[in-house]
Amino acid sequence: MEHVSEKSIERITLYRRILLRLQKAGRESIYSHELARLSGSLPAKVRRDLMSIGYSGTPVHGYKVGVLLESISEFIDRGGKTNVAIVGIGNLGRSIAGYIQGRRSKMDISALFDKDPILVDRVIIGIRCYHIDELAKVVKEKDIQLAIITVPEGEAQAVADVLVSAGIKGILNYAPLKLQTPPDVYIEDRDMIMAVEKVAYYSRNK
Amino acid sequence: MEHVSEKSIERITLYRRILLRLQKAGRESIYSHELARLSGSLPAKVRRDLMSIGYSGTPVHGYKVGVLLESISEFIDRGGKTNVAIVGIGNLGRSIAGYIQGRRSKMDISALFDKDPILVDRVIIGIRCYHIDELAKVVKEKDIQLAIITVPEGEAQAVADVLVSAGIKGILNYAPLKLQTPPDVYIEDRDMIMAVEKVAYYSRNK
DNA sequence: TCATGTGAAGACATTCACAGCA
DNA sequence: TGCTGTGAATGTCTTCACATGA
Numbered sequence: 001m002e003h004v005s006e007k008s009i010e011r012i013t014l015y016r017r018i019l020l021r022l023q024k025a026g027r028e029s030i031y032s033h034e035l036a037r038l039s040g041s042l043p044a045k046v047r048r049d050l051m052s053i054g055y056s057g058t059p060v061h062g063y064k065v066g067v068l069l070e071s072i073s074e075f076i077d078r079g080g081k082t083n084v085a086i087v088g089i090g091n092l093g094r095s096i097a098g099y100i101q102g103r104r105s106k107m108d109i110s111a112l113f114d115k116d117p118i119l120v121d122r123v124i125i126g127i128r129c130y131h132i133d134e135l136a137k138v139v140k141e142k143d144i145q146l147a148i149i150t151v152p153e154g155e156a157q158a159v160a161d162v163l164v165s166a167g168i169k170g171i172l173n174y175a176p177l178k179l180q181t182p183p184d185v186y187i188e189d190r191d192m193i194m195a196v197e198k199v200a201y202y203s204r205n206k
Numbered sequence: 207m208e209h210v211s212e213k214s215i216e217r218i219t220l221y222r223r224i225l226l227r228l229q230k231a232g233r234e235s236i237y238s239h240e241l242a243r244l245s246g247s248l249p250a251k252v253r254r255d256l257m258s259i260g261y262s263g264t265p266v267h268g269y270k271v272g273v274l275l276e277s278i279s280e281f282i283d284r285g286g287k288t289n290v291a292i293v294g295i296g297n298l299g300r301s302i303a304g305y306i307q308g309r310r311s312k313m314d315i316s317a318l319f320d321k322d323p324i325l326v327d328r329v330i331i332g333i334r335c336y337h338i339d340e341l342a343k344v345v346k347e348k349d350i351q352l353a354i355i356t357v358p359e360g361e362a363q364a365v366a367d368v369l370v371s372a373g374i375k376g377i378l379n380y381a382p383l384k385l386q387t388p389p390d391v392y393i394e395d396r397d398m399i400m401a402v403e404k405v406a407y408y409s410r411n412k
Numbered sequence: 413t414c415a416t417g418t419g420a421a422g423a424c425a426t427t428c429a430c431a432g433c434a
Numbered sequence: 435t436g437c438t439g440t441g442a443a444t445g446t447c448t449t450c451a452c453a454t455g456a
Contacts, residue, residue: 198219
């Protein structure tokens with residue numbers, strides 16, 4: 001269990017979701033080539049990924065779904081629950097809140113933030129919305145570790161600055177620009193315009 | 207201009223947006239180290255990326271913003287406009303429509319699709335919404351080349367199947383599963399649950 | 413026989429470091 | 435002097451291919 005690459009982490013979280021689906025369907029074991037097909041990967045890659053998280057010990061004819069799920073969860077969730085804040089409650093913020101809330105047991109959306117007076121102090125999908133001026137205070141009070149930024153481009157950097165000064169170490173950024181942050185803060189960019197342009201490029205040049 | 211890597215394509219689209227911003231601000235030239243800082247990259251990487259798209263010929267003291275923008279656009283948009291469909295007009299679909307529409311001149315959202323009777327035949331953000339049963343027909347009529355899937359997990363594969371049979375070659379998939387499609391179709395997954403779990407992992411292990 | 417686990421090879425991407433130019 | 439353009443080195447990820455075990 002030495003260095004696990006970023007791509008591996010992505011695939012492992014995907015395996016987990018696939019395995020959860022299979023488990024619900026009553027499946028008890030699975031081969032690497034099946035997991036490869038379902039995840040759009042290759043058998044050798046699946047085996048390496050599972051090896052890299054320190055999984056081992058089950059019989060040779062496939063992996064046991066239950067044991068594998070436990071290994072993955074232990075590896076990914078190590079250290080318990082993550083408290084999440086969503087900053088910017090427009091269509092995108094709501095959509096993300098809906099996706100996450102209730103689905104991932106180790107992840108709790110602890111607070112929403114916006115500056116629109118119509119939203120502030122309301123409860124949306126069961127989560128309280130605060131004014132964005134209270135960001136630093138609420139982040140500390142509720143021990144929030146991760147923030148999702150869905151505010152417009154022009155406001156994103158200011159939000160990131162406040163989050164960083166409040167001690168946040170992980171940001172998922174949907175604003176279409178690169179945030180400037182200290183190196184100990186992990187930023188994942190999900191720039192939607194970039195995504196569309198990339199697909200446009202490849203669908204044209206293939 | 208041989209093989210340009212996927213990562214390079216992503217960065218190049220980002221450079222374009224940064225350069226457009228600078229151009230609007232009246233900036234005429236830029237150094238690789240500045241573009242590197244603004245894009246979260248490194249000077250050598252920027253220079254390689256620009257080299258790889260066949261840019262060359264401007265003076266040594268930095269890149270000319272205008273010329274560079276033209277080179278990038280020629281490389282990325284080669285072949286003209288892209289017609290886009292968005293399938294699934296919930297919060298996420300609307301949000302994406304809003305991000306793209308009007309901002310990227312070479313990209314036109316030609317149709318929306320949903321199965322909710324309240325949405326069908328309505329015009330949203332200036333774009334007509336069709337019933338999802340008309341997908342294949344409208345895709346062909348309007349010469350749509352790229353589709354964005356924002357329907358729930360359980361419906362995504364069926365939508366993808368229809369899109370593929372209608373001749374679509376590029377799909378941007380926001381449903382949290384891996385679509386099964388022929389190899390000549392380019393799929394870009396933007397699984398939101400994966401994104402959050404990845405950030406959670408790295409913010410914890412750093 | 414058929415699948416796993418893994419050393420080793422290969423492919424790919426990043427970064428260094430310096431020649432060449434204005 | 436201070437930048438770009440780029441060969442070469444390095445680092446990272448993927449894939450092969452086979453020994454091993456039930």
